[in-house]
Amino acid sequence: MSAAPTARAVAIGERVERFVRDEVIPFEHDPRRGPHGPSDDLVHEMRGLAREAGVLTPHILGDGEHLTQAETAYVLIRSGLSPLGPLACNTMAPDEGNMYLIGKAGTTAQKARFLAPMIAGHARSAFFMTEPAAEGGAGSDPSMMQTTARLDGNHWVIDGRKAFITGADGAKVGIVMARTDAGDGKLAATMFLVDLPDPAIRIERVLDTIDSSMPGGHAVIAIGGLRVSSDAILGAPHEGFRYAQVRLSPARLSHCMRWLGACIRANEIAVDYACRRHAFGKPLIDHEGVGFMLAENMIDLRQAELMIDWCAGVLDTGSLGTAESSMAKVAVSEALMRIADRCVQVMGGTGVTGDTIVEQVFREIRAFRIYDGPTEVHKWSLAKKIKRDWKAAQACEVQG
Incomplete structure (x- = not known):
């Protein structure tokens, strides 16, 4: 702690x-x-x-x-x-995570060109990694990436399609992730910084999604013949998967932070409603069914806060915190879903209207359970770690 x-x-x-x-x-x-x-x-x-x-x-x-x-x-x-x-x-998101990554991996020139306008609040950004599922592209499994970047002299030519690209419509800075050939036969990817808009990066459509908090929405993108110089590489070539891990753990936790704030506010609204609204001769909060839901919210809010605090402490040691951020993302997103759902339930008909933000928070948290890795993918990853740790412990016992 x-x-x-x-x-x-x-x-x-x-x-x-x-x-x-x-x-x-x-x-x-x-x-x-x-x-x-x-x-x-x-x-x-x-x-x-x-x-x-x-x-x-x-x-x-x-x-x-x-x-x-x-x-x-x-x-x-x-x-x-x-x-x-x-x-x-x-x-x-995605700007906070993108600023973090460029700050960690960018050159001095890249920071001046791309990071400074973002910090000043003058430019939005987009992270081009996820690809259309119908085409077998990368999603929770980045190794399925089909977008490619091939070297042509001192330039790279990028071709492919991306999907669920948050904020692409209106963004000025892009981080494009594509498969590259390191010459050793191993799977590799590289990240490229690009100025947006670019005619080679075309928005096919902006998806209609359950959430509506992020400017530009979530777009399907076609990339055709995008030419960038080698100076556009973010970090080292062929190290894109490693840099993705540098970005993803803090970004997962930042999502938890922001949406915890939203659920704190939604709970405030639900509490106020339950204390003011009367039914069957007394305030709603005096009905056990309602009061208990708000008590459960209090417990889940504190547990989410403690989980975030714990994972933040791990990251502050310099650890990548991959497993810890997975645990935090699962625990917090699921807790916040319970909180948002109870807030809607406590407020009844009012809870499903746009009269307060409670309805929007419910929608946003439902999407959050998928974004930055669905709960099930994180659990699967943790289960693999459990098995690895068990095998390592068995090997130590044999050697001992």
Whole structure:
């Protein structure tokens, strides 16, 4: 378990929470929140307010230093108190994860060209990894990747199709992952940084999905003859799968942080409703069936917070935290689903309307159980680790 939050995390987190509650929540009924996410016009307006309030990209300090994962948790949970909060504060997915990866693997020139505009809140990004399932492309199993990049002189030519690419519509920065030939016969992939839009990267359609919190929605993409120089490689060539792991563990945990914030707020709304609404001669909360649901929410909220805190502490040791982030992602996403479902149930008919954010939070959390790896894939991965650890223990016993 990590220590109590640092003074700087508390100071930043309190400013973020005050900003989200006072400035962002009033935008929750803005008509610019469409089925494929809020418009860029709305995002820019909210980010202007965040810039004035000093809470834009709060997890990255002025000198470029990142908060620790434990500190980031304290801040991102509070940015998530509204589905619009991460957009306003520039802590949203996929940008937060992409900023982290470019910060870790990018060259000085790449950071100036791609990372700086993202930190300043002037550019959105997209991560091009997932591919159409109907074509046998990569999803939870990146080794199925079919998009290819072939070397042509000092340039690489990329061809393929991608799917569920969050924020591609309107993004200015892209990280494209493609299979490459390292010459050793082994499966390899490389990540490339690209300026968007690019005529070789065509949006075929934006999917209609259950969630609607991310600008640009989730797109199906065709990449045809995209030419990029070798300077566009993010990190080392043929190391894309390794860099994906660098990004994925913190990104999984950041999702947990933001959506915990959303469920804290949904629970606040449900509690307020249950205390004010009367039925059968008393407030709803005095009916055991309702009161117990809210008590269970209290328990799940605290357990989710502790799981995030534990995993953040592991990542802050320098560990990749692959298994730990899988455990956190499963535990937190499933707990948040229970919380969101109970909030809807407590509020009855009101809970399924757009009069509050409870209905949206329910939809977003349902999608979160799939995004960044479905629960079942993480459990399968953990089961394989259990078997490996068992075999290693047996081998030690034999040697002993």
